[in-house]
Amino acid sequence: MEPNQGFGGTLWMIFLFALFASGSGENDRDFKMCGTWRHGNGLLTLAHDLKRGCGTITISANESSLSIRGEITAQCENSSVIKLDPSPEARERPFCVYWEPLLDLLWVEVNGQNHTLCWPSGLQGNCCTDLSQGENKGISTYGILNATQRDDIISYKTHPAYEFFGEIINCKNKFCDEASQGSGDKVNMIEETVMRSKVLGNVVLPCALSSVVEMEEGFQGYNITLPAPQGVPPQMIPSVHLPSCLKPPEKKKVKVVCTYFKNSILFQFNLGPGKPILEDVVGITVENEIITNLPEPIRIGFHHSAIPTSHSRKCVSWDTKKDPAEVTWKKEGCETIQKGVEDTECHCNHLTYFAILVQLEPRPVRHLVALTVITSMGCAASTLSCVVLIYFLNTQRRAKDQSTAVHRGLAMALFLLSLLFFLTGTVANVGGNKACWVFGAALHYALLSSFSWMFIEVLHTFWLVYMVFSPSPNPYVWHLVGFGLPAVPVIVLLAIGKVYGVIEVVSSEDVNNPYLMCWMDVSPHSVGLLAHYFINLTFLAVVVLSGLIMLFLVLRNIQNRDEWRKNKVAFLSIWGLSCLFGTTWGLGFLDFGQLSEFIPFLFCILNSLQGFFLMLRFYILERMRKQSGSSLDGSTASSTRQQMLQEKS
Template sequence: QPYGRGCTAPLGSVILPSSITKGLSPEEQRQANRVQFTFYKKSMLFQDPTLNSEMLVSPVLGSSVANLSITNLKEKIQFTIRNTNYSGSCVFWDFTENGGAGAWNNWGCHVVSFTAEDTTCSCSHLTSFAVLLDFSREDQLDQKQAQILTFITYIGCGVSAVFLSITILTYLSFEKLLQDIPAKILVQLCISLLGLNLVFLMNGWLALYKVDGLCISTAFFLHYFLLTSFTWAGLEALHMYLSIVRVFTAHLSNYMMKFSIMGWGIPLIVPVIIIAVDKNNYGLVSYGNYSDGTTDDFCWLRDDIAFYVGVVAYFLLMFTLCLVIFIVVLVQLARIKRQNPQNQSPNQGVLTDLRRISGLIILLGLTWGFALFAWGPLYLPFVYLFCIFNSLQGFFIFVFHCAVRENVQRQWRTHLCCGRLRLPENSEWSRTATYNKNTTSFTMMSSSTAHLACSSSSVISETNSSGKTLKTHRF
């Protein structure tokens, strides 16, 4: 701590963490018995041509441990510098900028506290959505790409949280929208995704406190909501299969209750087992390898085996289930359309099919599949696709299941316009709602296989066009 003549306070101080030598080789640890501090009262050696109206208003403080390059520290280095004027931001000298000439960089650094005399700085980073399914578990992103992905992730998660909330409130507020099984499954999926987005948004902030119990709890709930999102996507696929292919769904007793137990109960088993084996499987994980020596602190799965079994294997199981059922459903829809082509006009049929297929892809969480291709030279583009589509998944759900749904639009107009645009009694939605209210079951009977197929086609077509589910039996 150098002192100036006549000064009663130090011009600067550095606090090095006790873990600074962890991760060094035995030879490097023998060299690490010498720590050097350098204090530059003038900044003549640190000229940055990229500075415009900004100027350096404090001395330059540096430290080194036996001239070794030490990065990925779990505990941050904290430094305090005496101001010669007001300090607007904290920066570090990045030797990789300007073709190796160096430049000042404020990435990841922020002001902890400042007074008229002193400024205390600390450096930390946020984390992108890609860490949730980073199969390699290695740092492959440079500082610039990590910053861009962080902005995409946090903006996307914030937008998704808003639209997921709107979707949930819409379906819970309008009773007519929540009468069929797909709508109830959709609400459960939205609740799961909303929990995932909120926990993820708070994760980086909670990780700064470095409290073991808090970080373990955060990682536990993040893992749980991630698995529930996978599970409800799989259950949506299962329901599609039962209703379209098997034509036998909602008449089962306690159908939605069984789905709820599976959707919220099965995912809970995995994190409970992981934390029961060793609670330290969850905790603070460091990502990134930046030129200022800092890393991304994130509360997540620390053990690789727990990650691959509890996340990757679970994801691959649900992804395979969704993909197989998606293909089977497409084949069934194509077969039904060939058997009953006069049921709807070609243009409207194509538009309905595309809308239904696109909504099904997003709703079943197939966008998570981008993580499967994030390897080698394709790592960066697929990580971008993964972060963009998954962080905006809630927005896509709102578009396909609220904004473009005619029955949802009618409910909005009816209630928000004080009844001026109420549904006409002879409208398709009104007829369907009345029919479902007064009908307890719908039985299809046929003396031939062709007649059974034709009857099934009519039921499915009416279900898709009205947005309602008819209770059916097969004999």
């Protein structure tokens, strides 16, 4: 008689069939023998006689019966004959015999119908496995043809029986070895196998310790005490609280498995250098359910070694929506509650694997809130200043002058940079990575364009002061360099992908609440870091060095002019040029030692106000021009050049 008949047994068989047909148990399925049973047209039966031990299993077939006999089980002793559905027309039926020694589970699939011969009875220690084929039993009219073992052909001929010999090994150790090898998808083997073992309470494996709880009607929540590995104090074991909303209301009974992984080696994927997870990992699974958006969160308490206040810690979970072959950790869906340097509690609204992610090598920013406020106010002032300056340059009489075109290009680039930087925090918090992919690229382009126009100002001023008798390049050339050249590296980085997105600026006052902004991923060994060094710093170095050289040359050239001797306010013009031509960006290289308290503030103030300083410079020079009829601006050099050309002619 078939065991566990009835509605519950039928549901269990349907579940097993769906699970095994999908291949989810293929990793831990130890034996699979398939073939075609050639039989007569009379009454058909499935006979089995299974005993404990580890010897020989014989799979045989004749005109009326398919038989499985032998000694391979750890706990199961079962002997019976099952009647099969008649089929007068068909003389051949496909079948497969499956054996999982870890679960002590054996079942046969005949013509698409499952027949469980040995049901799971817990996870076995020593068991009979590694079944190897013996000698084939002759050739006959009725029997097994097209036989395969693990999808490898044994024989195309019809044989009455096949014998397989097993040996005793430690199944738990072998299972953990298989789970620890390969990619992240094998981690699921452990919880799936524990769920199917039909055990309630604690389940102990060398690689994991699980606790299985059955949620029944009226479930009001439950605090799970996970089993402790040998030699580990109980207070060091993570605690888990299951809320009442975890049980699906449409089910009377459902199992939940909480698994504790003391060694996190199975999960050290896709973290990047300097970002390890702590040793403890907890996985939570509800039977046949995908749980998300819980109204009351799961609470997992981790007790760990002391984490310095300069190191950030975040509750993370395995993102199972991505490639199942990779363990990808995400921070969304979990809230981090710090309960001391040695205790962290994770409140999560979904079920998967949970851990604590630690940033080992952070560079927290001191006074981040103050620096953020200063930068935002400076960018707002620069944005408005650039608008005023662009309007002024477009309405004055010299609007079509080459110098005015260069100044206008720089003003437009700084306007775009100030505006985007002012909005970057809002976009990062509202739009996330998808919005930051585009916004970060635009911000990068604005920065490179500003650097390019600063360099053009350097070159243009040098040209006007020193190349008096040579015509300066056409304004279209300046626009191509200032607005076209920066687009090239940005387009290349967009094509490469995974460069722009949301980044975190960690505050030393609160490492767990970083400032979010759209920018390049400059984590170690990333493409964004290489791009930062080879593109951003190269642009910056060219601007800073050329700016310093230009300042020296211009100062040497004009120091004997009457304007300089008569009006020392001209010094403000030179100082304004130093801001324009990138020397303030070089302050970032001085952020070390005792200067680290002062330099960040000076850096943020001067660079966020560059648009304002640009407008102030033109206002001062315009007043000087009106008062004295001359200027230290490029326009004066241009008029001087025109006078010299006229004298020469």
